[in-house]
Amino acid sequence: MSRTGRTGAGVPVPLMIPAALAVAFLVLPLAGLLVRAPWSGLAEQLTAPGVGSALRLSLVSATAATAVSLVLGVPLAWVLARSRVRGRAVLRALVTVPLVLPPVVGGVALFLVLGRQGIVGSWLDETFGITIPFTTTAVVIAQTFVAMPFLVVSVEGALRAADARFEDVAATLGADRWTTFRRVTLPMVAPGVAAGAVLCWARALGEFGATITFAGNFPGTTQTMPVAVYLALQRDPEAAVALSLVLLAVSLATLLLLRDRWLGRAGVAP
Amino acid sequence: MRRRAPLALLGCALLLAGCGGSDGRSSTLTVFTAASLTDVFAQLGDELEEQRPGLDVRFTVAGSSTLAAQLVQGAPADVFASADERQMAVVTGAGLADAPTVFAANVLTVVVPEGNPAGVIGLADLAREELAVALCAPEVPCGAAAERLLAAAGVEARPDTLEADARAALTKVELGEVDAALVYVTDAAGRPDTVDAIEIPQAGSAVNDYSVGVLTDAPNPDAARAFVDLLLSADGRRLLADAGFRQP
CATH class of the missing domain: 3.40.190.10 (Periplasmic binding protein-like II)
Incomplete structure (x- = not known):
């Protein structure tokens, strides 16, 4: 503990100055939102119809997208970090494509697969009468598409950093690979999974481009907070700032709370 | 010294751009236009460039509300064409343009x-x-x-x-x-x-009424007025009609 204290006291100048600049760069725009917020009319802006439902939809859909990402993304991260599947490098590049793809393009791509005329979507429509676009499901799908890579990359990093010898020992003691994964690997990388989940949730909460393209915009079913902010900006910039503040406050509160609970004791994030 | 090189280059570029403008023969006209006018305005721009050798007509295309916000924040432009009278009112209200003309619907x-x-x-x-x-x-x-x-x-x-x-x-x-x-x-x-x-x-x-106005601080007011005149001419009206616009 005393070591942490010493390093904190003596941050080298070459690190201190850029770090301070980084803080200013990242925090000043938020300060701008706070300064320019229409504080006097805030209550009125926030009780406007649609704000509550947009916030609720954002929280529910981002949480659902994170749950889907955990169920599918952790196994994928394991495959990328531990298995000897051929073409892993290509696979890793492919599944991180949504990180660099403009989200609007992602939305169009989802249409081409899951839309009414899409490769899979037309089959779903004809066979089961299910259409995905313009539903809350479409919101979750769009958010998952954009956010899951963040979780996969985090968890893969944690798996690579974790000592594989514990897993080898478990194997020598007779545990099969599935048991080893559940009882040894997963607890070992839990902080990495938590950090990845938090990152994934935050990205899903802020998702705009893929959502408005693939899920559209309808209050109550597909209008998330970022979409509501964008539309408010067209008519009333003050309302947009007020809505942004709500999203900011809720996401900050959630992230601080989760970080404390999940990462506080472990104290490491990959 | 090495760090100054980009700045020096930028300075030269600005100087050259400035010289180009004061030359009188080569100049730039900047038109802020609503997205729906893109095709018609591109043709008008070509026509004006033919009439005035040395003139370079440039377009900034976006939604009218985005353009109005950019103009209010100080974006340099000569002409603003809005798809929405409300957004034109934002610009005239800020004292940046006067007497806009409704030219299409x-x-x-x-x-x-x-x-x-x-x-x-x-x-x-x-x-x-x-x-x-x-x-x-x-x-x-x-x-x-x-x-x-x-x-x-x-x-x-x-x-x-x-x-x-x-x-x-x-x-x-x-x-x-x-x-x-x-x-x-x-x-x-x-x-x-x-x-x-x-x-x-x-x-x-x-x-929806479309209106156009020359901006008060237009760097090239002469070419700006020529562009608006061309838009309001018989030629301009024909191009607008071909694109599906109505007379106001």
């Missing part, structure tokens, strides 16, 4: 995917529960116009999505993801191969 039309798979015949079909319908959001000009039009026609539409602009609604029709959408006549006219337009008799009850 746009109305809405129902568009359907090519071949009209859902058998849409008019506005009333937008109320059919089983159809996937896209309208513009009420926050944007085409959505406000759609609200007026539907109210005037007494149709209770059941949209599945309220799009952020007319082009986004049109794209959803082109992809076949919605059966019908309400967009501007000019949007539909630009996509004859992928969508069919269904003219609606009530269209006249929601008209």
Whole structure:
């Protein structure tokens, strides 16, 4: 503990100055939102119809997208970090494509697969009468598409950093690979999974481009907070700032709370 | 010294640009234009460049509200053409332009995917529960116009999505993801191969007026006025009519 204290006291100048600049760069725009917020009319802006439902939809859909990402993304991260599947490098590049793809393009791509005329979507429509676009499901799908890579990359990093010898020992003691994964690997990388989940949730909460393209915009079913902010900006910039503040406050509160609970004791994030 | 090189280069570039402008023979005209005018304005720009050798006409294309916000924040421009009188009022209200002229009008039309798979015949079909319908959001000009039009026609539409602009609604029709959408006549006219337009008799009850103005601080007021004159000329009116615009 005393070591942490010493390093904190003596941050080298070459690190201190850029770090301070980084803080200013990242925090000043938020300060701008706070300064320019229409504080006097805030209550009125926030009780406007649609704000509550947009916030609720954002929280529910981002949480659902994170749950889907955990169920599918952790196994994928394991495959990328531990298995000897051929073409892993290509696979890793492919599944991180949504990180660099403009989200609007992602939305169009989802249409081409899951839309009414899409490769899979037309089959779903004809066979089961299910259409995905313009539903809350479409919101979750769009958010998952954009956010899951963040979780996969985090968890893969944690798996690579974790000592594989514990897993080898478990194997020598007779545990099969599935048991080893559940009882040894997963607890070992839990902080990495938590950090990845938090990152994934935050990205899903802020998702705009893929959502408005693939899920559209309808209050109550597909209008998330970022979409509501964008539309408010067209008519009333003050309302947009007020809505942004709500999203900011809720996401900050959630992230601080989760970080404390999940990462506080472990104290490491990959 | 090495660190100064980019700055020095920038200085040279600015100097050269400045010289070009004061030369009198080569100059730049910057036109801020609503997205729906893109094609017509490009042709007018070519025409003006032919008339005035050395003139370079440049366009900044975006939604009218975005352009108005950029102008208020100090973006340098000579001409502003708005698809929406409210946004022109934002600019004139800030003292950045005076005496804008209304030069065209746009109305809405129902568009359907090519071949009209859902058998849409008019506005009333937008109320059919089983159809996937896209309208513009009420926050944007085409959505406000759609609200007026539907109210005037007494149709209770059941949209599945309220799009952020007319082009986004049109794209959803082109992809076949919605059966019908309400967009501007000019949007539909630009996509004859992928969508069919269904003219609606009530269209006249929601008209969007387009206005144009020379900006007070225009760096090139002479060319700006020439551009506006060309737009208001018989040539300009013909190009606008060809693109589907109405006379104001």
